Amino acid sequence: MGREERGWIFCLALLGFAAPAQSLTRGELLPFGPSAGDQILAAGNDQTQRLELDRPVLFYDGTFHSIYINTNGFVATAEPPGEASYLGRMPPRFGMIAALQGDLDTSDGVGKVFFRQDSSPGVLSRAAEHINRAFPEDAAVSPTHAVVVTWADAAPQEPQSRGDSLDRKFIPFHRETPSSASSLPLETASFAVLLYVDDGLQFTSTGAGDSAAVLHAGFSKGLVVGFLFSSQGPYYRITTDEEDSIRALAE
Numbered sequence: 001m002g003r004e005e006r007g008w009i010f011c012l013a014l015l016g017f018a019a020p021a022q023s024l025t026r027g028e029l030l031p032f033g034p035s036a037g038d039q040i041l042a043a044g045n046d047q048t049q050r051l052e053l054d055r056p057v058l059f060y061d062g063t064f065h066s067i068y069i070n071t072n073g074f075v076a077t078a079e080p081p082g083e084a085s086y087l088g089r090m091p092p093r094f095g096m097i098a099a100l101q102g103d104l105d106t107s108d109g110v111g112k113v114f115f116r117q118d119s120s121p122g123v124l125s126r127a128a129e130h131i132n133r134a135f136p137e138d139a140a141v142s143p144t145h146a147v148v149v150t151w152a153d154a155a156p157q158e159p160q161s162r163g164d165s166l167d168r169k170f171i172p173f174h175r176e177t178p179s180s181a182s183s184l185p186l187e188t189a190s191f192a193v194l195l196y197v198d199d200g201l202q203f204t205s206t207g208a209g210d211s212a213a214v215l216h217a218g219f220s221k222g223l224v225v226g227f228l229f230s231s232q233g234p235y236y237r238i239t240t241d242e243e244d245s246i247r248a249l250a251e
Helices: 119-136 243-250
Strands: 003-014 022-024 047-061 062-070 075-077 094-100 112-116 140-145 145-152 172-181 188-197 207-209 211-214 216-220 223-225 228-233 236-238
Touching: 022 228, 047 112, 047 145, 047 188, 094 145, 119 140, 119 145, 119 188, 140 188, 188 243, 211 243
Parallel strands: 003 140, 003 145, 003 188, 022 188
Antiparallel strands: 003 172, 047 062, 062 075, 075 094, 094 216, 112 145, 145 172, 172 188, 207 211, 216 236, 223 228
């Protein structure tokens, strides 16, 4: 099997997710936290930070030189509006990679959202293992850059109504976005790897206005603007409106 050099990898770690989703132990995740060189998103609810990328990420038919990391379990390709516009109203009108999107909160000082760009050989090697395991029939890839985002012990913003156990701990989940630049001219690719921790899920829904909404994992291009009209772009949902589909991510 040949090996291709590929560009970006996004490792989204909701302490434990992968796209194609796979559940792992915490020790199998990519390193995260201050010791790994991570930045930390401001504590609170619905916080967003823009991250300028060393190399652009490809998402659907777009090329993006920056991404937006949000408390609520997702990365966006444009600055997201307030959470009231998308919580319980999926798909969103903006580009989103949702590792596990819901109304999350890190203001308690326990939960944190870590993120960084990484091109170290160890991280790229482990990211490549995740990709090649997910696509065994394709040529092996060798990422050149990665973005690693980890939501660690985030809690729901408000008490949920579905009876799940809450001890103020969320799944740590983890997302990696490896990028790869191919050896062939103009051929590049980006991968989103969502990693979930075994048995790490403490709840399956959060508040959305006056009701509760099941957490959401998936990909949305967002609104496609035409000459006269705009329409919703492609949308792929990993989970469903059933809570069992959320629990299955961490099994």
